[in-house]
Amino acid sequence: MSTHISQLHANILDRITKAAKRASRSIDDICLTAVSKQQADNRIKDMLATDQSVFGENKVQEAQARWRERFADARTNIQLRMIGPLQTNKAVAACKLFDVIETLDREKLAKALVKAMDKTGRRPELFIQVNTGEEQQKAGIAPHELDTFVKNMRTVYEIYPVGLMCIPPAGTLIFGHAPSPHFALLAKLAKRNGIKNLSMGMSGDFETAIALGATHIRVGSALFGKRN
Ligand SMILES: *Cc1c(COP(=O)(O)O)cnc(C)c1O
16 A cells, blocks of 8 residues: 555544644544545545545535545445535435535525435435625525524424534635634534534644534545646
8 A cells, every 4th residue: 555645644634643642532523525526546546545434515416426436345344425526416316425415505405305305215414504705606595594593403304414614715724714704603603503513624724614613524636646
């Protein structure tokens, strides 16, 4: 097996352990999602040879090709998380394939997921994506609409989301990119709504996210190397 991938993996685990310690948190409360989108098969294979068991994908079709076909054998031993935008016409396929869908972001999708869950008999755990930066091009519920959305999910759709997810605005530190306020906002919104899990933090900022309470971090390039 490639020492390269196993070393990258060990390095990230080490950084998670240290970040957890600094925040006086248990590493058992922090789940590392290996974001395998657009990665070459040999890297996935090497990652599967480590003890990494949680993977994330952002496209249904690409994920099906990877985890139903090329790595179908490995699928039963891993948890698969959908972290990309989901179209309603892919709700059935997503319910069949994923254990967790992190990107519930509108009522129309909730409706489609309820139908898909009934049809497939599968009930993936759901996270709500929050557009903490209120960016026009980005998916997610606006922070000021979240409380009502959560209430509707529970009362109208009988959907009980177990987490919130966010992707802070892209940018560099020099140009004012600071993920911290976004992570802090997500934590506040979750607490206020009685929601336990926080999916936040990627390759560039997962340590900051851990300091602010992330329970699920989504790391791609720092684990696998640059994407195709
Ligand atoms: C691609 C992706 C990631 C991983 O990004 P890296 O910067 O490579 O760690 C995390 N979250 C989402 C939603 C993504 O689409």
